[in-house]
Amino acid sequence: MKNTHSTRLMLGLVSIVFIIFSASCRRDRNTNDNSAVDNSNAENLFSDMFKVVDDVSSQQEGIREDNIGCIDTIIVDTTAWPRTVLIDFGSDNCLGEDGRIRNGQIMVTYTGRYRDEGTIITVTPNNYTINGYELSGTKIITNLGTNDEGFLHYSIVVDGQIAAPANAWQSSWESTRVRTWVEGSSTLTPWDDAYEITGSASGINRNGDPYTMAITSPLRAEIGCPWLVSGVVNIVPEENDARVVDFGSGDCNNGFTVTVGNEVYTFGSGD
Numbered sequence: 001m002k003n004t005h006s007t008r009l010m011l012g013l014v015s016i017v018f019i020i021f022s023a024s025c026r027r028d029r030n031t032n033d034n035s036a037v038d039n040s041n042a043e044n045l046f047s048d049m050f051k052v053v054d055d056v057s058s059q060q061e062g063i064r065e066d067n068i069g070c071i072d073t074i075i076v077d078t079t080a081w082p083r084t085v086l087i088d089f090g091s092d093n094c095l096g097e098d099g100r101i102r103n104g105q106i107m108v109t110y111t112g113r114y115r116d117e118g119t120i121i122t123v124t125p126n127n128y129t130i131n132g133y134e135l136s137g138t139k140i141i142t143n144l145g146t147n148d149e150g151f152l153h154y155s156i157v158v159d160g161q162i163a164a165p166a167n168a169w170q171s172s173w174e175s176t177r178v179r180t181w182v183e184g185s186s187t188l189t190p191w192d193d194a195y196e197i198t199g200s201a202s203g204i205n206r207n208g209d210p211y212t213m214a215i216t217s218p219l220r221a222e223i224g225c226p227w228l229v230s231g232v233v234n235i236v237p238e239e240n241d242a243r244v245v246d247f248g249s250g251d252c253n254n255g256f257t258v259t260v261g262n263e264v265y266t267f268g269s270g271d
Contacts, residue, residue, distance in 0.1 A: 038203060042171070043175075050141070068098060107123075121142075125137070133162055155176075157175070175199065183222075191223055197221065197231070200213060200215065213234065216244075219231030229251060244258070244259040246259070254267075
């Protein structure tokens with residue numbers, strides 16, 4: 001269904017951007033705090049977990065073919081309310097069609113359909129790992145209905161923890177976002193869809209140091225563009241300079257700037 005394609009692609013866009021951002025920040029002069037890297041990991045891993053849920057689900061509460069190729073069983077309980085779905089990858093590592101290695105389980109509860117106001121989707125990992133990183137906690141997506149401008153918008157709240165492979169380190173991450181479907185919700189094609197994303201996050205990085213992240217100007221994700229086209233993000237590690245990343249003013253390109261103190265770094269287009 002349309003919302004499935006849009007959600008999957010949007011989540012991928014956000015993850016890719018933060019991976020690029022953390023990689024660029026590693027070239028910075030004071031990034032040994034690991035905050036930007038661990039925020040990026042959290043963005044990517046918890047987005048990927050919902051991508052799995054989205055990949056096997058449909059608006060009709062049915063189950064589609066396993067496109068990942070590694071799911072052992074999918075158990076749907078249609079007798080209980082809210083509806084529950086157990087996605088089980090088994091206890092052995094499996095390399096999926098998307099190049100990621102997974103095992104463990106994901107439990108999902110639905111109170112209604114994705115597009116219905118008031119629907120709450122709760123995603124809970126159980127001994128679930130992606131590429132050796134074990135996730136715990138919850139991700140909750142709530143349909144807030146239409147806003148004052150008539151756009152569908154969703155609350156996305158994550159309260160999660162990550163354990164690195166071999167339990168080499170642990171980090172925690174809390175995120176609260178609002179995702180607003182600003183274009184394309186009334187058409188059948190997903191390629192004209194656009195979202196605006198606002199909100200903030202905080203965490204404790206692998207070194208035990210806290211940091212905060214805030215979207216200071218709404219991020220705009222267009223499904224027809226592989227990069228965020230505008231918006232500003234501010235990451236503040238404790239006892240380190242803030243990193244301000246600016247994705248531009250609407251052009252579909254991979255250009256963005258990172259400002260640290262009085263220094264401005266340009267990446268992507270024009271780099």
